[in-house]
Amino acid sequence: MKEKDNLEQEEILKDAVHQEDRSTTDMESETNADSSEGSLQTDNGEEKLKAENQDLKEKYLRLYSEFENYRRRTSKERLELIKTASEDVIKELLPILDDFERAIKADEKETSDTPDEGKRLIYNKLVKTLTSKGLRPMEELVGKAFDADMHEAITQIPAPSEDLKGKIVDVVERGYLLGDKVVRYAKVVIGQ
Known part of the structure; x- marks a missing residue:
């Protein structure tokens, strides 16, 4: 048990x-x-x-x-x-620049002597000032192809020679650039 x-x-x-x-x-x-x-x-x-x-x-x-x-x-x-801040002022000065160029050319045609030095000095100073602000004239255009982005065609005339057909024959008003921007289009005559 x-x-x-x-x-x-x-x-x-x-x-x-x-x-x-x-x-x-x-x-x-x-x-x-x-x-x-x-x-x-x-x-x-x-x-x-x-x-x-x-x-x-x-x-x-x-x-x-x-x-x-x-x-x-x-x-x-x-x-x-x-x-381009000064673009408006420069646009207003361009006609004055054109007037100076015309006055100097008129002086050269009227007298065979040297043109008025005062006008030339003022013109050169104005050009120098505008150039320092970035303004530059368009290069010589006669004989170059028409470009609607850079030029304004005023009229067409018969081309004086075959190689000027469709190209710029004369510049009525010079064009200007401010930097890479067109401030004033060149007014041109195109040969046809």
């Missing part, structure tokens, strides 16, 4: 140890499951943060690019404005 009681006690102990092992294993598996869920949540959180970080980087790059484009455009516009 004693042996039977001992055997029963041993079985009870074995069952208790076995249940304890099972509950420990269950707890460990629950802990592992919890930690794997936590790592899944952590991985999910990391992915969200990485995606959000990437979106913010892209937004920053777009904004930076837009700002750079804006800065370049405004600086280009500012330079253009500075170059």
Whole structure:
């Protein structure tokens, strides 16, 4: 009987140890499951943060690019404005320049002596000042092809020679450029 009681006690102990092992294993598996869920949540959180970080980087790059484009455009516009700021004044001075040229030519035709030096000095000073502001006359146009972007055709006359057909025969009024922009179109006569 004693042996039977001992055997029963041993079985009870074995069952208790076995249940304890099972509950420990269950707890460990629950802990592992919890930690794997936590790592899944952590991985999910990391992915969200990485995606959000990437979106913010892209937004920053777009904004930076837009700002750079804006800065370049405004600086280009500012330079253009500075170059052509005096355009209105220069346009108003061009007829005066033309009058000076005509007066000097008239003086040369009237007298065989040297033309009035005062007129020539004032003319040269005016030309020098306008040149320093970026104004330059169009090059010699007679014999060159007509360009509607640079010239204004006043009339067409029969070409004096075959090689002048469709080309500029005479310049009535000289054209001027301010930088690369046409301030006044050259008024020309075209041969046909």
